[in-house]
Amino acid sequence: MVKDEKNVADANAAKPTGADPAGKAAKAPKSEQTRTLILETALRLFEERGYDRTTMRAIAQEAGVSVGNAYYYFSSKEHLVQGFYDRIAADHEAAVRPVLADETDLALRIRGVLLRWLDVAEPYHRFAAQFFKNAADPESPLSPFSEESVGAREAVISVHERCLTGSSTKYDAELGGILPQLMWLMQMGLVLFWVYDRSEGTGRSRRLVERTAPIAARAIALSRFRVLRPLVRQVHEVLVEFMPGARGAQDVRSS
């Protein structure tokens, strides 16, 4: 699976500077392995013991690294969860590349993007269900809507942006900055459904994607009608005002 360079770089940027025990030269492969080991150990313990009851000390011990080393890679448990979000986002980005390269039909592109997300997230399904109550509060740093989750969120929104712009569907240019955010919100709805999906292999979530992707594509195609455009814009204004993570249509992020 292709690693997303940007996300890895972002995650590394969060580390305290001047505290690199491995040294610049040996850094890339070894430190990435340790980082992955800590992250995977943490996810396992969160699932087994619950997020609240799992300490950084226990994670370090289970991973066979020193507590200081664990803190070097992830300065808190919250950072571990952000690391998890970044990883899912990067894996997803890699997984959707073939879909976005081959398909032009918007419904099939949306379907592909969402089904690939289910594929990528599948190994974490039990963890996600256990973990959800910590992330449901929009003011929690662990919420996908939080300031802290901006990296993973922007990565997912940009996948939806490519999904839209590379399709054969015509849409109103003014809505171009808005629609990918609404598509991301649709994905968050899917995530919510999936968290509680107890069907075999989360088959119902897959079926939900099959059913909703054509509806979303049709709604996007309709959104260019003059009579509907103000509605989409008003919905987006409400999102910008009330959803911590939403961007205004004119916003250009400097980050």
Added chain:
Amino acid sequence: MVKDEKNVADANAAKPTGADPAGKAAKAPKSEQTRTLILETALRLFEERGYDRTTMRAIAQEAGVSVGNAYYYFSSKEHLVQGFYDRIAADHEAAVRPVLADETDLALRIRGVLLRWLDVAEPYHRFAAQFFKNAADPESPLSPFSEESVGAREAVISVHERCLTGSSTKYDAELGGILPQLMWLMQMGLVLFWVYDRSEGTGRSRRLVERTAPIAARAIALSRFRVLRPLVRQVHEVLVEFMPGARGAQDVRSS
């Protein structure tokens, strides 16, 4: 505040028959008082100690009734929560009567219905936030989407039905059975926002209503356009398939 007879009757129907210690004659006022006392005590303890850690025994003790008496009114903690939902629904139904009697503009009717819900629910805001993690799982009997919550849910949907039919807005007759369910779903979205709303007097939730009521009214007015009708119907089909509590457009409930 006017009591909703139907809801009270429904709740009484859940009691084991032939186990009425107070006797038929004295029942109405006294038993209603005891029932209310138990319910209010339970809500207070759920808030103070958490839902999971509060036992029926503790509720009975705090309310100053015997454990047997508590179980007579509510056969489990889940029934207490359903009693709470029924009460909110009945209070809401009474609170919206003036709005639905006086207004004909759909945006103002929706606004009124949702603002009155915030009024009625306000005293339970802290409890709701604490309690939410138990009710978020759609398969929990405590979920507003569950089979067990059907009474309160149907009561709220019928409020939205009256909100729609009494307005001056024209809508497609075929969508008449669908739109109130979508309006109810919008209210569930508001409830989710409100649960996590920490603003003074949950002012942000009120502002969200002010902003979204005109959008919802406009969307409903637009839904009668031939080009949009299939979209509304498809959205509803998805709801019927995936949302435990949704009703098919043709369904007539015998219960």
